[in-house]
Amino acid sequence: MPRKIHTSQPVRDAFKGVNLQAILRRLSTKLESCRSCGEPIGRNSPANLVSILNHEKRIKWPALIHPRCGDSAVYETSTAPDPNEIFFEVECALLAGKRGPVPALIIDAYGGLATTESGEVHDRLLAGFATLGFEFPDWVCHEGDGDADPVDEQNCTPGLTALLEGCEVRLLHDGRELHQLGGLRYFPRWYRATNCGALVVMIGRNLQGITFDSLEYIQQAARNKELVQAVAAVTRIPTTPADRCYCINGKARKFGSCCGSTDGPEE
Incomplete structure (x- = not known):
């Protein structure tokens, strides 16, 4: 509320x-x-x-x-806000793809707003991503939605790439790092979905702590043109099978028997 x-x-x-x-x-x-x-x-x-x-x-x-x-x-006041101060809340989710589930990062963004002399607020962050090929979606669907418009995993946004290492993702455009997102919490199924070679990146405002189980605030952000998305070509940095897994269950499992196993647990 x-x-x-x-x-x-x-x-x-x-x-x-x-x-x-x-x-x-x-x-x-x-x-x-x-x-x-x-x-x-x-x-x-x-x-x-x-x-x-x-x-x-x-x-x-x-x-x-x-x-x-x-x-x-x-x-x-004698001070002014810093429009370059930005931080993110990130949630891992799965979307429907043309060839199977596609991993996604849903990002609630804070900061990156500029104020004009009249007091009008300009979203420098989302506008900047739009210049890099991010689009404003009209609707967002879960992986299991029967009427979902599937993501084309082979149609990545030109120049946009992502490097996944452990629980961190580095987002790059034409080789230049845009942001580093750490502390990702995901299940083995999400990690294995990165085999498709694509990672959907959604960045929005006022997503209410996200919770992708309910799309209410994500759809509201889409309607208000406060959500942008793109598809990055993702590359995984190899993890040694004997290392502790980085997923939610990683404290109790090795990578080789968890996310790194094709027949390992889903959750």
């Missing part, structure tokens, strides 16, 4: 001419910290919308604060 955000008239006036509803939609579902105390704001906790104004750089941007920390108002 989205959090309730109180917006005062002075803040509404500060963002006059800006799509305030789009700002509120984004802030009502994503992970946020209080601009005043720095503590996290609960997903279902109420918050006040504030306008932060930097006169020197002539920009303003929206933020949230706890009701106990302050009112919905316009505040001045």
Whole structure:
């Protein structure tokens, strides 16, 4: 359930001419910290919308604060947000492919937003991925969906590659590293699906901790054009069979009898 955000008239006036509803939609579902105390704001906790104004750089941007920390108002500051500060939450999933299941990385992105002088928020991150061949999908389907539009594993996005080593993926474009995604949690079935040579990469906003079992927020992001996807040609860096497996069950299994075995466990 989205959090309730109180917006005062002075803040509404500060963002006059800006799509305030789009700002509120984004802030009502994503992970946020209080601009005043720095503590996290609960997903279902109420918050006040504030306008932060930097006169020197002539920009303003929206933020949230706890009701106990302050009112919905316009505040001045000598600092400005860093649009280059980005972090991801990643979930491994399986999509329907033309020749079998295709592994996917579903990424909830934070940061990479720029604010114009008028206060309009520009998504530099997704726009940047779009210039690299990422597309805005209209719909996303599970592997088991009967009406799913299957992914063509042999139709990879030009120049986009991925290197999978253990529980890390390096995403590259024309040999230049874009991002390194670590701490992946996957089952053996997901790892074996990388045999198809393709890896779907989806990057979106406000995915609510993702949970691919429910597509509600992913579909909402697709409808709002806040989700991009591409297909990377994936290469696996070999793992020694005697090494501990990197999957969810890796603490109890060797790679050779788990993800590295064709007849090993699915989960």
